[in-house]
Amino acid sequence: MxxxxxxxxxxFISAFxxxxxxAFAGCLGTEPDEGSDELVVTSSGYPDTIHxxxxxxxEGYFVSQWTYSSLxxxxxxxxxxxxxxxxxxxxxxxxxxxxELREGVTFNHNDSEVVxxxxxxxxxxxxxxxxxxxGKGDMGDIDDxxxxxxxxxxxxxSSPDGALPGKLAGEFGRIMPKETLENDIDAMHNDTYGSxxxxxxxxxxxxxxxxxxxxxFYFEDEEGNPLPHADRVTLQIYPETSTEVNAxxxxxxxxxxxxPSNQFDRLDDNxxxxxxxxxxxxxxxxxxxxxxxxxxxxxxxxxFKFAYDKEEMLEIVVDGLGAxxxxxxxxxxxxxxxxxxxxxxxxxxxxxxxxxxxxAGYGDGLELDDPxxxxxxxxxxxxxxxxxxxEQMSRVGVEFEIEEVSWDRFLSEVAGTAPFYMNSYGMRxxxxxxxxxxxxxxxxxxxxxxxxxxxxxxxxxxxxxIATPDSEEREAYLEECxxxxxxxxxxxxxxxxxxxxxxxxxxxxxEPDPGGLGLHIQEVNHN
Numbered sequence: 001m002x003x004x005x006x007x008x009x010x011x012f013i014s015a016f017x018x019x020x021x022x023a024f025a026g027c028l029g030t031e032p033d034e035g036s037d038e039l040v041v042t043s044s045g046y047p048d049t050i051h052x053x054x055x056x057x058x059e060g061y062f063v064s065q066w067t068y069s070s071l072x073x074x075x076x077x078x079x080x081x082x083x084x085x086x087x088x089x090x091x092x093x094x095x096x097x098x099x100e101l102r103e104g105v106t107f108n109h110n111d112s113e114v115v116x117x118x119x120x121x122x123x124x125x126x127x128x129x130x131x132x133x134x135g136k137g138d139m140g141d142i143d144d145x146x147x148x149x150x151x152x153x154x155x156x157x158s159s160p161d162g163a164l165p166g167k168l169a170g171e172f173g174r175i176m177p178k179e180t181l182e183n184d185i186d187a188m189h190n191d192t193y194g195s196x197x198x199x200x201x202x203x204x205x206x207x208x209x210x211x212x213x214x215x216x217f218y219f220e221d222e223e224g225n226p227l228p229h230a231d232r233v234t235l236q237i238y239p240e241t242s243t244e245v246n247a248x249x250x251x252x253x254x255x256x257x258x259x260p261s262n263q264f265d266r267l268d269d270n271x272x273x274x275x276x277x278x279x280x281x282x283x284x285x286x287x288x289x290x291x292x293x294x295x296x297x298x299x300x301x302x303x304f305k306f307a308y309d310k311e312e313m314l315e316i317v318v319d320g321l322g323a324x325x326x327x328x329x330x331x332x333x334x335x336x337x338x339x340x341x342x343x344x345x346x347x348x349x350x351x352x353x354x355x356x357x358x359x360a361g362y363g364d365g366l367e368l369d370d371p372x373x374x375x376x377x378x379x380x381x382x383x384x385x386x387x388x389x390x391e392q393m394s395r396v397g398v399e400f401e402i403e404e405v406s407w408d409r410f411l412s413e414v415a416g417t418a419p420f421y422m423n424s425y426g427m428r429x430x431x432x433x434x435x436x437x438x439x440x441x442x443x444x445x446x447x448x449x450x451x452x453x454x455x456x457x458x459x460x461x462x463x464x465x466i467a468t469p470d471s472e473e474r475e476a477y478l479e480e481c482x483x484x485x486x487x488x489x490x491x492x493x494x495x496x497x498x499x500x501x502x503x504x505x506x507x508x509x510x511e512p513d514p515g516g517l518g519l520h521i522q523e524v525n526h527n
Contacts, residue, residue, distance in 0.1 A: 040254050048060060063235065068193075068195065105218050108196070108214050120146075121176070125185075126172065249267075285424075285491040303353040303396070309348040313389075370400075371403040378407055429515055
């Protein structure tokens with residue numbers, strides 16, 4: 001028999017649209033053309049923009065990955081590989097990096113060659129002192145870029161950075177034409193101006209985006225066949241999970257980018273579908289801003305960490321498909337992850353939580369003035385995590401309301417402003433990028449995740465990790481960053497979710513990466 005708590009959770013999940021409603025008949029979007037080598041990839045959210053300077057969602061990242069090139073790229077095992085750059089070398093312990101560009105690569109919209117001036121213009125635009133582009137700072141402390149010749153460019157950094165090649169492979173490193181950046185930068189909202197394997201064919205807002213393969217792309221597969229293999233790729237949007245699952249089951253689509261955990265077994269049981277689980281690092285943290293009462297008191301933050309039950313959240317929210325969290329940004333899928341242990345335990349320790357609350361002056365209970373803000377519009381996991389946290393904290397006398405907000409309101413009014421809210425972050429493969437964005441005092445997405453009294457210590461430790469060329473020293477510094485975040489920070493990270501995806505058995509060479517912020521499509525083809 002269901003408990004009252006379970007019933008309340010179901011009601012909340014239904015309100016957030018997390019349920020598995022019946023599929024909408026006749027709403028299966030575009031159909032693959034018979035006899036053509038077309039791929040249909042599905043996702044749940046339409047991109048806010050396809051502009052590579054401004055995109056902030058995975059769907060926007062996909063489109064820019066398919067239509068633009070970067071200096072480097074990461075394969076599905078997170079190894080850095082050549083892209084526009086064929087070779088790179090550090091100098092001065094990584095304070096200066098020289099990249100040699102591939103010759104003969106052209107932008108798809110006008111066939112002009114991609115040269116060092118375009119690289120320089122791209123990063124100078126992102127790193128302009130007056131810019132607010134989300135990629136600013138994401139790719140390291142870039143001071144200036146020197147053009148040596150058309151096919152040689154030097155990145156001069158403010159401090160050594162041994163991980164720069166990997167950082168340039170991320171979603172904000174797409175190379176754009178200097179001419180477009182200087183004369184018509186807003187045009188990239190409506191068309192693509194890259195040198196990637198595809199170019200934009202069609203946009204139907206809210207429904208789908210279709211890209212078409214370009215001629216003479218500069219990569220070949222291992223057998224020497226030209227890439228990409230597919231003639232066209234359509235990114236089809238299905239806000240309803242049931243409709244998206246139905247599209248894959250009926251052959252209307254070929255790849256379902258993200259499979260909710262409660263649908264994974266269903267697809268895994270289908271002999272026509274490959275359901276794929278990859279160790280991942282997507283997190284759904286509870287943010288307690290460390291400059292807001294009562295979260296400016298580490299005893300309160302620690303009480304939350306002792307009171308909540310990570311194992312229960314892992315099992316209920318993602319059906320156990322992941323790894324227990326350690327209230328830290330890095331997880332087992334990161335190449336330089338270190339298991340720092342969990343002094344708070346994977347399960348709840350309510351007695352210790354109550355002791356800390358009493359020490360902090362809340363022996364009679366704590367009722368928060370502000371709600372826990374949550375949006376499940378794009379990440380259903382945040383809604384159920386919020387409800388579970390509410391239940392678990394009530395067991396130690398902490399009470400708060402949950403307020404649902406739209407994605408737009410979350411971005412404009414909640415994130416970085418509210419004292420207490422749910423968030424979600426995709427895995428950044430380069431560990432320093434994850435810490436730099438979310439915990440360094442100058443991080444673009446840091447919202448007082450580290451208390452002010454520990455900012456200097458954290459910043460210096462992270463900067464040491466970035467600067468050292470020694471891999472063992474780097475891991476030691478990253479481990480210390482993890483400990484500061486875990487024991488002093490304002491994030492509850494209950495689990496690291498596995499990357500769950502699925503594909504029709506009619507296709508081959510689909511190799512998803514752990515992060516889920518890119519989708520390697522150029523080598524995928526029908527078998």
